[in-house]
Amino acid sequence: MESTQRVSFKKSEKRTALDRTASFAYLFTAIIAASSLVLIAVFLLVKGLAPFFKTYAENGTTFRINFFSFLFAFHWYSLPSESGIFYLVINTLYVSLLATLIALPLSLYTALFISKIAPKICGTILEFSIELLAAIPSVIYGLFGREVICPAVDSLAQSIGLSSKGGLSTLSSAIVLALMILPILTSLSVNAMNNVPANYLASSLALGASKTETYFKVIIPSSRSGIFAGLTLGLGRALGEATAVSSVIGNAGSGPTFDLFGTSATLTSNMLLGYSEAVGANADIRFSIGLALILLIIAVDFFLGLIQKRMERRYGQE
Amino acid sequence: MGKNKLALHPLKKREIKDVARKGITYISALLTLLLLTLIFVHIAQGGGSLLSAELLTSDYASLTYTYESSAVSSYYAAPSASDIAFSSAWGVGLKDETSLTGESVVSLVYLAPSSPMGKLSSEVKVGAYFTKAFFQDEAGNNVIALAKDGAKGVIETFEKGKTLTSFSITTKGGGIRASLLSTLLVIAISLLLSLPLGIGSAIYFSYFANKKNPLVRLLEKMIAVTAGIPSIVFGLIGVAVFIPFSSLFTGVNTGSLLSGCFTLVIILLPSIVKSAEEALDEVPKDYRTAALALGSSERQALHKIILPSALPGLLSASVLAAGRIIGESAALVFAIGNVISDTVSLSGKNATLAVEIWSLLAGENPNYRLASAIALIILIVISLLSLAAKILTTVFLKKRGHV
Amino acid sequence: MNSVFQVEDFSLSYGEKEVLHHISLSIAEHAVTAFIGPSGCGKSSLLRAFNRLNDLIPNAKESGKILYHDQPIQSTNPLELRSQVGMLFQAPSPFPMSIYENVAYGPRCAGKKRGKELDQLVQESLTEAALWDEVKDRLKKSGLALSGGQQQRLCLARALAMKPEVLLMDEPTSALDPLATEKIEELILALKEHYTIVIVTHNMEQAARISDFTAFLYLGELAEFDTTEKLFKEPSNPKTEAYLSGRFG
Numbered sequence: 001m002e003s004t005q006r007v008s009f010k011k012s013e014k015r016t017a018l019d020r021t022a023s024f025a026y027l028f029t030a031i032i033a034a035s036s037l038v039l040i041a042v043f044l045l046v047k048g049l050a051p052f053f054k055t056y057a058e059n060g061t062t063f064r065i066n067f068f069s070f071l072f073a074f075h076w077y078s079l080p081s082e083s084g085i086f087y088l089v090i091n092t093l094y095v096s097l098l099a100t101l102i103a104l105p106l107s108l109y110t111a112l113f114i115s116k117i118a119p120k121i122c123g124t125i126l127e128f129s130i131e132l133l134a135a136i137p138s139v140i141y142g143l144f145g146r147e148v149i150c151p152a153v154d155s156l157a158q159s160i161g162l163s164s165k166g167g168l169s170t171l172s173s174a175i176v177l178a179l180m181i182l183p184i185l186t187s188l189s190v191n192a193m194n195n196v197p198a199n200y201l202a203s204s205l206a207l208g209a210s211k212t213e214t215y216f217k218v219i220i221p222s223s224r225s226g227i228f229a230g231l232t233l234g235l236g237r238a239l240g241e242a243t244a245v246s247s248v249i250g251n252a253g254s255g256p257t258f259d260l261f262g263t264s265a266t267l268t269s270n271m272l273l274g275y276s277e278a279v280g281a282n283a284d285i286r287f288s289i290g291l292a293l294i295l296l297i298i299a300v301d302f303f304l305g306l307i308q309k310r311m312e313r314r315y316g317q318e
Numbered sequence: 319m320g321k322n323k324l325a326l327h328p329l330k331k332r333e334i335k336d337v338a339r340k341g342i343t344y345i346s347a348l349l350t351l352l353l354l355t356l357i358f359v360h361i362a363q364g365g366g367s368l369l370s371a372e373l374l375t376s377d378y379a380s381l382t383y384t385y386e387s388s389a390v391s392s393y394y395a396a397p398s399a400s401d402i403a404f405s406s407a408w409g410v411g412l413k414d415e416t417s418l419t420g421e422s423v424v425s426l427v428y429l430a431p432s433s434p435m436g437k438l439s440s441e442v443k444v445g446a447y448f449t450k451a452f453f454q455d456e457a458g459n460n461v462i463a464l465a466k467d468g469a470k471g472v473i474e475t476f477e478k479g480k481t482l483t484s485f486s487i488t489t490k491g492g493g494i495r496a497s498l499l500s501t502l503l504v505i506a507i508s509l510l511l512s513l514p515l516g517i518g519s520a521i522y523f524s525y526f527a528n529k530k531n532p533l534v535r536l537l538e539k540m541i542a543v544t545a546g547i548p549s550i551v552f553g554l555i556g557v558a559v560f561i562p563f564s565s566l567f568t569g570v571n572t573g574s575l576l577s578g579c580f581t582l583v584i585i586l587l588p589s590i591v592k593s594a595e596e597a598l599d600e601v602p603k604d605y606r607t608a609a610l611a612l613g614s615s616e617r618q619a620l621h622k623i624i625l626p627s628a629l630p631g632l633l634s635a636s637v638l639a640a641g642r643i644i645g646e647s648a649a650l651v652f653a654i655g656n657v658i659s660d661t662v663s664l665s666g667k668n669a670t671l672a673v674e675i676w677s678l679l680a681g682e683n684p685n686y687r688l689a690s691a692i693a694l695i696i697l698i699v700i701s702l703l704s705l706a707a708k709i710l711t712t713v714f715l716k717k718r719g720h721v
Numbered sequence: 722m723n724s725v726f727q728v729e730d731f732s733l734s735y736g737e738k739e740v741l742h743h744i745s746l747s748i749a750e751h752a753v754t755a756f757i758g759p760s761g762c763g764k765s766s767l768l769r770a771f772n773r774l775n776d777l778i779p780n781a782k783e784s785g786k787i788l789y790h791d792q793p794i795q796s797t798n799p800l801e802l803r804s805q806v807g808m809l810f811q812a813p814s815p816f817p818m819s820i821y822e823n824v825a826y827g828p829r830c831a832g833k834k835r836g837k838e839l840d841q842l843v844q845e846s847l848t849e850a851a852l853w854d855e856v857k858d859r860l861k862k863s864g865l866a867l868s869g870g871q872q873q874r875l876c877l878a879r880a881l882a883m884k885p886e887v888l889l890m891d892e893p894t895s896a897l898d899p900l901a902t903e904k905i906e907e908l909i910l911a912l913k914e915h916y917t918i919v920i921v922t923h924n925m926e927q928a929a930r931i932s933d934f935t936a937f938l939y940l941g942e943l944a945e946f947d948t949t950e951k952l953f954k955e956p957s958n959p960k961t962e963a964y965l966s967g968r969f970g
Contacts, residue, residue, distance in 0.1 A: 022617040023526050029518030030527075033591060034540040036584040040547065043558045109346035117343055126347055128708065129354045135700050136357065137645025139675045140693045144357050146679060147364065147686060179353060186350070199814045203876070206772060206808035207827035208800050208883055212336040217830065222817050233546075240548020242648035243676045268550055272648065272680075276656055286652075290554045294547070301546075315817050315863050329798060332832075 048291030051284040058280050065281060070288065075254035076270060083285070085267065085292050087255035092266040092296065094258065095170055095245070096238035099177035100231060107182050108220065108227065111189035116215050127190070134183035142247030145176035150248055157261045164261040168250030171260040176244050181234035188233065192226020193219055224311060232304050239297055242268035267293045361697060365690030368492075372445060373691060376493025377660040382449055383441050384486040389434030391480055397428050403469040405476035409433030412448055412469040417490075424448040424465045424472055426487065435485055442487055448472060449486040453479025492688055494695075496660045500668035504575055505643045507664075508582040513636055515583065516590030523591070524598035525606075525620055545588035549649040556581030556653025568665035576664045578654035585649060586639050593638060597631025598624065600714065630714035634707040641703040644696055647672040671696055723750040725887055725917045726771060731785035733766055735778060740766050743785070744943045746936055748887075753909060753918045755932035755949070757925050759969060763941045764921045768889050771919065772806040773799045804831060807880035811892040813872035815864035815879070820847075820856050823864045823875055827883040842882055850878035851908055870901025877908065888912065890920040894927070906931050925965060929953050937961045 052067045073084020110130075114123045150167030153175070157164040196219050204214040220227075250263025251273055257264040265273075271286045271293075278286070394409030402411040409430025417423045426446045429436045436442055451463045455478045463475035519541070527534045560580040561573055568574050601624050609619035625632075655667040656677040662668055669677055671692050678689040724747035733741040741763045748754050748771075756764040766775065773794060775781045787794050794802055804827075815823050824843045825833075833839055843860070847853040852874040856867070864875055873893060880888060890909075894902040909918055909931050922928050928935050929949060936946040937958070945958040956962045963969060 016615075019615045019617040022620075023522075026518050026522035026526055029515050030522040030537055030541075033515055033519040033587045034537045036587060037540045037544045039559060039584070040544070040551065040555050043555055044551065047554070047558050106346050106349065109343045110350050113343035113347040117340065118347065122347075126350065128704075129351055131708070132701060132704055133350070133354055133357075135641055135645070135704050137647065137672050137696060137700070139645070139647045139672045139679075140357070140361065140696065143675060143679060143686075143689055143693050144360060146684070147690075148356070148360055182350070182353075197814060199810055199812060200816060202774060202777070203808075203810060203814050203816075203879075204826070205774060205777070205799075206803060206810075206889075207830070207879065208804035209827070209830040210332065210336055210800055212339050213332070213830050216339055217826070218816055224817070236546055237548075240550065242548070242550040243651075247676070247679050268548070268648070271550055271554075272651060275651060287554055287558070290551050294551060297546070297548070313863075314819065314861070329800060332800070332830075 044287065044291050044294060047284070047287040049288070051281060051288055054281075054284075056281040063281075065285065070285075074256070076265065085270075085289060087257075088265060088267045088270055088289070089292065089296060090256035091170075091264045092239055092268070092293075093300075094256065095173050095177065095249075095264065095266060096235055098170070098174035099181060099238045100235050102174060102178035103182045103185055103234065104231070106178075107185035107189055107230070111186050111193055112215055112220065114186075115190050115193035116219060127187070130183045130186050133179075134187070138180065138241060138244040139247075141176055141180050142244035144179075145172055145244060145248040149175050153261070162261050165250055165263050168248055168263050169261045170249070170257055170264045172248040173245050173264065173266075174260075176248055177238045177241060180241065180244060181237055184237065185227075185230040185234045188230030189223060189227045192223035192229075195226070196222045221315075224315065225308070228304075228308055228311065232301065232308075235300065235304070236297060239300065240268060240293065242272055245269050246272045267296070358697060361690050361693045363690075365687055365692070365694045368687055368691035369694060372490075373493055374498055375495050376490065377495060378491055378493055378497070378658045379660055380488055380491030382486060382488045383439065384449075384484055385438040385442070386484050387434065387438060387482045389437075389482045391482075392432075392434075394430040394433060397430075399428065402427050403473040404428065405473045407477050407479070408435060408482070410435055410473075410476065412472055414469045417447070423488075424469050434482060438485055441489060442485070445490050446487040447490065449488050451476070451479075451485045452483040454481045454483060456480050492685075494671070494674070494688075494692060496662050496668055497658065497671050497674045497692070499662045500575060500666070501644065501670040501672075503662065503664070504579055504582065504670055505640055507576070507579040508586065508643055509636065509640060511579060512583040512586045512590060512639065516587050516639075517594045517632060517635075519587070519591045520594030520598055521620065521625075524595050525624065526616070541588050541591055544584070545592070549585055549646060550652070552581055552585045553649035553652030555584070556649060560653060570665045573653055573655040573667055574665045575654060575662075575668060578650050578670070581649055581653035582643055582646060585646065586642060589642065590635055590639050593635035594628075594632055597628045597635060597714070600631060601627045627717075628714075630710045630717070634710040634714070637703050637707040637710065641700050641707075644670075644699060644703075645672055646670075647676050651676065724748060725750050725790065726919075727786075727788040727791070728767075729786040729788070731767075731770065731783070731787055733763070733770060733775065733784075734782050736780040740941050741770075742941045744938075746943060746946045748917060748919055749934060750917050751913055751915070752933040753913050753920060753931055754934040754936065755928035756919070756921045756936050756938055757923070757928045757964075758938035758944075759964065760923060762938045764938050765891050767938065768891055768919060768921050771887070771889055772803050772808055774808070804883050805885050806887045806889060807883055807885035809873070809876055809880055809888065809890040809893045812896050813869060813876050815867070815872050815875050817863065817865055819861045820864050820867075820875060821860040824878050824882050826879060831883070843878075846878040846882040847875075849881050849912070850874045851904065852878055868901070870897050870904060873897060873901065873905060874908070877905075885916070887917045887919065890918065892921055892923060895923065902927075925953075937964065939964070 051065050055062055055064050069084055071084065072086045074087045076083045114126050118126065149172050153169055153172045154164050154167035200218050200222060201214055204218045209217065245266055246269035249265060249269050251269060252263040252265045255264060267289050271289050275286065391407035394406055396404045396406060397411060402413045404411045410426065410433055411428025412424050413427045415423055415425040424447060426444055426448055429444055448465055450465065453461045453475070455461050461475055461478050463472045465472065467475065523538060529535065556577055560577040564574055564576040564580060565571050568576050605623050605627065606619050609623050650670055650673050654669070654673065656669045656673050657667040658669050658674055658677065659666065675689045675692050678685045726748035728744055728746050731741060731744045732739065744767060756767060758764055769775050770783065770787060776799065789797065789802065816826065821843055824846050825839055828839060828842055844853060847856065852871060855871060864872065867875060894905050897905065906927065909920070912918060920932065932949045935949045935952045937944045937952065939960050945952060945956060945961045952961065953965065956965060
């Protein structure tokens with residue numbers, strides 16, 4: 001009896017050391033994963049602000065990049081000393097908001113169909129289709145946009161007597177972005193609608209409303225917070241989308257462009273523009289645009305959060 | 319009764335409204351399906367014709383090879399195809415075609431099995447473009463056949479030639495072997511680095527961490543915030559941090575596949591952590607309690623019972639991560655570069671498939687056919703991966719008794 | 722007394738399972754009729770038959786007739802029927818909208834759009850549900866911010882806004898505390914002057930307190946139906962007696 005006791009005692013000692021190592025190792029991975037955020041924040045800040053404090057010597061001239069003209073000028077030339085992001089910010093917001101406007105009704109109605117109206121099999125097929133759409137990489141949306149959406153927009157423009165640069169335009173970008181955020185918006189809306197309490201339907205019917213009236217007047221409003229979450233995610237994605245937008249937007253050198261059929265440029269499309277050949281100041285400035293992009297996203301998220309809080313106060317959580 | 323009855327809208331009007339509303343939802347759903355089909359069909363149409371084993375295994379660059387020879391002409395039977403220019407003296411069939419880049423070329427469409435041209439090199443094969451050939455005719459004079467003579471003209475010269483002195487062909491090019499290999503390499507290494515980190519973090523959060531601890535919540539929040547950062551910003555970090563960092567391993571100071579891998583790791587981490595955590599949370603807490611009650615330690619319970627239970631879910635997370643890598647473009651434009659070269663190495667700047675598409679589109683003469691072909695490959699792979707992930711998740715939930 | 726509903730040999734089954742067997746009774750006007758009985762015996766199913774909410778259940782099959790003012794309800798348009806037969810549920814479920822919008826919901830669907838008329842209707846309904854004084858200053862605030870008892874009265878106001886003739890109540894106080902329950906019971910007694918009320922309750926004392934007629938349902942059958950006074954004092958069916966003395970629940 002004694003020997004068995006001793007054996008188990010030793011075994012539990014060994015166990016503890018391995019256990020401690022294991023749990024520490026897992027904690028360690030979590031810390032590394034979390035620290036990537038710190039990495040991003042620090043380097044983006046440093047490299048984003050650095051170009052304004054350096055003196056560049058290129059092509060026989062020395063120059064410094066003017067911080068204020070960077071912020072407020074309305075054009076982007078090949079010399080970074082004369083470039084401004086203000087119009088890029090306006091364009092980015094304009095195109096993204098337009099995209100959200102286009103995608104929202106479509107995704108709401110599709111979500112309603114999947115959640116409440118469609119027979120189960122149809123709903124499953126649709127949900128898988130949406131998953132596939134969500135998995136399609138942005139470049140392919142860019143390719144599709146270039147080959148299908150741009151010519152369509154071009155024909156549209158010509159049919160109403162306007163011209164466009166082969167369809168490379170604000171409208172094309174908005175449509176492509178709308179297609180890209182459609183899946184997120186739809187699936188989050190479906191979730192929200194599925195989670196609406198079952199007795200809302202009974203209560204509404206008992207008040208003399210039809211099923212369809214209930215779907216539109218009760219289910220959709222009750223899914224508000226889930227839909228809003230989808231909107232936030234979708235808008236965030238649209239603001240940060242690079243390759244798809246850059247393929248269809250036309251890269252305008254100045255702006256802002258409100259004309260739907262005119263070429264435009266966003267923060268992200270300018271970050272990509274000519275990057276492969278960029279050196280020196282031209283390359284460094286991309287970090288500053290990136291910093292501006294992140295600040296824009298933070299501002300938009302904050303603003304959306306305020307709206308969400310206001311909504312909750314008025315309508316109550318479910 | 320004498321009560322003020324509510325004046326109702328005519329029911330017919332309400333019914334019509336209902337039909338219209340329902341109709342809108344049907345149309346919306348249909349449009350969504352249509353969109354998916356349209357994308358697939360269009361890409362397949364644009365690039366499907368290009369899809370072949372040759373595309374996947376050949377180089378992108380078009381190279382010209384010249385071979386010396388002293389072969390003599392003989393007699394070769396003509397093939398059954400009637401629309402090619404055939405040289406019965408040399409057993410070579412040629413045809414006028416347009417290359418992918420829009421130039422007119424003379425393509426080698428038939429090679430008799432014992433033709434001396436074919437014996438010069440394995441590069442002389444059907445699909446290669448004829449460039450030029452030097453012959454000596456019966457009188458001993460030099461005759462030259464050039465591609466600009468057109469297929470018929472070239473064949474006429476061929477028939478005059480008695481001895482072949484030199485023969486040049488240009489490879490088709492436009493192959494994606496290098497991009498394909500680069501992509502596979504990047505997927506393998508990125509997964510190798512990110513899966514342990516991501517799953518390890520998920521294990522920590524799901525299994526070990528005390529969720530009430532504010533520090534733990536801070537860690538979780540930090541990872542969640544990273545999920546919302548656009549991938550192009552990760553590309554910038556790749557340039558700022560990982561290019562210098564990987565030069566320690568590769569010795570080059572520019573973008574490389576390795577720096578791309580590191581960049582992908584931080585891109586993937588939030589989503590791997592999230593889906594792995596979900597998979598782990600699905601495992602019933604009772605398993606852990608039962609294992610502990612039998613005297614095992616937390617770690618043993620984790621490794622022997624919890625992880626194996628969560629395996630399908632974890633595999634699903636990995637499959638999804640792989641899909642994400644294939645599609646990543648913006649970040650890799652910055653972190654690797656978009657050079658389409660034909661040698662593949664960790665220190666090389668090869669464009670991955672997705673980056674190649676963007677590169678093909680961004681130039682002045684977009685090569686839509688090749689871009690669509692690559693896109694088709696990516697679409698097929700992603701569909702298979704999504705299906706695989708779905709099956710894994712369903713199997714996983716069935717085991718839990720959910721489905 | 723006039724009868725509002727006439728139930729004739731009514732049976733209901735969900736798929737293979739028969740839940741109600743050959744029920745016949747009538748619901749009197751301007752009175753409170755209670756359905757009592759052990760749980761699972763079909764009380765709620767019978768109640769829901771009156772406003773055709775059973776239509777929601779895919780494999781529900783009915784036989785027999787229910788007449789509303791001598792019209793079989795199966796051939797009446799359900800929307801019309803439900804505008805005259807309102808319902809209150811066990812768990813108060815105000816919609817996640819403002820109090821005003823909750824009450825205005827039914828009338829709006831029915832086509833009432835005008836501002837002032839609607840305002841007045843909302844006020845009347847909230848007053849009838851004894852909620853107006855408590856919420857008149859916060860009509861635009863969310864309906865979910867109210868207490869349980871207030872929410873139930875809000876649902877009552879919501880139903881009243883349709884100006885129905887009948888109010889069906891499915892265990893309306895079982896989720897509420899005793900004080901809120903008392904308030905609702907007071908309201909029911911006041912409302913019966915203008916409305917016909919049918920209430921399902923698993924609390925027989927409640928039935929004894931507030932109802933004029935009581936139907937005792939046992940295992941899907943109508944075991945006994947009589948005035949409340951008679952049924953409670955001298956039940957004719959031995960099963961009724963057993964239930965009332967608590968020998969089974």
